[in-house]
Amino acid sequence: MMNEHVNPVTLNINNITVTYNNGHTAIHDVNFKLTGGTICALVGVNGSGKSTLFKSIMGMVKPNKGTVTLNNLPVMTALKKNIIAYVPQTEEVDWDFPVLVSDVVMMGRYGKMSFLRIPSKEDKRQVDIALDLVNMTELKNRQIGELSGGQKKRVFIARALAQQGNVLLLDEPFTGVDVQTENAIIDLLKALRDQGHLILVSTHNLGSVPEFCDQVVLFNRTVLNYGPTKTTFTPQNLMTTFGGALRYLSLSGDKLHDDEDPRIVSVLTDDERAAVFYGEGKNEAPHDNLLIDELRKK
Numbered sequence: 082m083m084n085e086h087v088n089p090v091t092l093n094i095n096n097i098t099v100t101y102n103n104g105h106t107a108i109h110d111v112n113f114k115l116t117g118g119t120i121c122a123l124v125g126v127n128g129s130g131k132s133t134l135f136k137s138i139m140g141m142v143k144p145n146k147g148t149v150t151l152n153n154l155p156v157m158t159a160l161k162k163n164i165i166a167y168v169p170q171t172e173e174v175d176w177d178f179p180v181l182v183s184d185v186v187m188m189g190r191y192g193k194m195s196f197l198r199i200p201s202k203e204d205k206r207q208v209d210i211a212l213d214l215v216n217m218t219e220l221k222n223r224q225i226g227e228l229s230g231g232q233k234k235r236v237f238i239a240r241a242l243a244q245q246g247n248v249l250l251l252d253e254p255f256t257g258v259d260v261q262t263e264n265a266i267i268d269l270l271k272a273l274r275d276q277g278h279l280i281l282v283s284t285h286n287l288g289s290v291p292e293f294c295d296q297v298v299l300f301n302r303t304v305l306n307y308g309p310t311k312t313t314f315t316p317q318n319l320m321t322t323f324g325g326a327l328r329y330l331s332l333s334g335d336k337l338h339d340d341e342d343p344r345i346v347s348v349l350t351d352d353e354r355a356a357v358f359y360g361e362g363k364n365e366a367p368h369d370n371l372l373i374d375e376l377r378k379k
């Protein structure tokens with residue numbers, strides 16, 4: 082699974098607007114385009130419509146306006162061709178459903194089976210590989226409802242890997258996952274990116290974005306900014322994206338800086354006061370609000 086190159090696919094989100102039945106417009110006029118061989122972060126506050134965007138890419142929510150295409154094909158055609166895999170937020174799954182871990186991962190193979198859904202040797206092999214990649218082999222015969230949040234997440238990532246789609250959508254894949262597993266998943270995503278896969282991932286863990294995402298979409302019901310991480314994932318753009326929301330962000334990595342400055346830039350915002358500060362360590366408490374003052378002057 083991990084050695085095969087895939088044909089890069091172009092995902093084109095063309096001016097989509099989604100209004101739910103209760104009249105709430107969750108996202109509007111969303112435009113961006115990505116081509117395989119990239120990891121793109123989808124970053125925005127809670128309720129900014131990230132899940133709605135994923136669901137509209139998956140055809141689970143129908144846009145009132147605009148189109149989603151993959152290689153110029155309507156998304157429904159692309160879905161039938163099994164080229165998009167989706168890892169939903171954990172809350173969206175009914176965990177009381179009695180099903181084994183290995184059965185959940187096998188669901189990723191359904192698109193490749195005949196309607197009788199009898200798994201072939203290859204299907205079983207791919208399920209084993211996927212379980213191994215997320216380090217869940219030992220728990221393959223457990224009921225899914227008996228797993229921890231992070232373990233459930235890994236099972237759904239395995240299901241997406243087993244599907245072998247060219248496009249991988251991950252909605253908060255790191256929630257409840259320990260640091261070691263998060264790093265293992267990031268390594269996996271990088272390997273898939275290098276094979277030509279297109280990966281769109283929403284995450285609250287902004288600290289890791291510069292470390293593994295090539296591009297970023299900053300989102301609040303519509304696209305605020307998008308482009309290469311280096312030029313888009315800047316403190317100033319993040320202030321626009323998160324300003325006013327209760328939020329603690331810690332950004333690390335030299336890509337945030339144009340110069341050799343190795344210091345971590347951290348951003349703390351809350352309803353009363355927003356502060357951006359420099360720190361030497363990732364978990365350091367705020368001690369300086371120089372940068373925010375600079376930003377405010379602009």
Ligand SMILES: Nc1ncnc2c1ncn2[C@@H]1O[C@H](COP(=O)(O)OP(=O)(O)OP(=O)(O)O)[C@@H](O)[C@H]1O
Binds near residue numbers: 126128
């Ligand atoms: N089925 C629905 N019907 C009506 N409104 C909805 C529905 N699903 C979501 N919404 C609303 O649309 C907005 C966007 O929700 P969405 O779940 O897409 O945001 P999100 O960015 O994924 O949030 P979070 O990070 O908290 O998961 C929210 O205000 C939410 O209450």
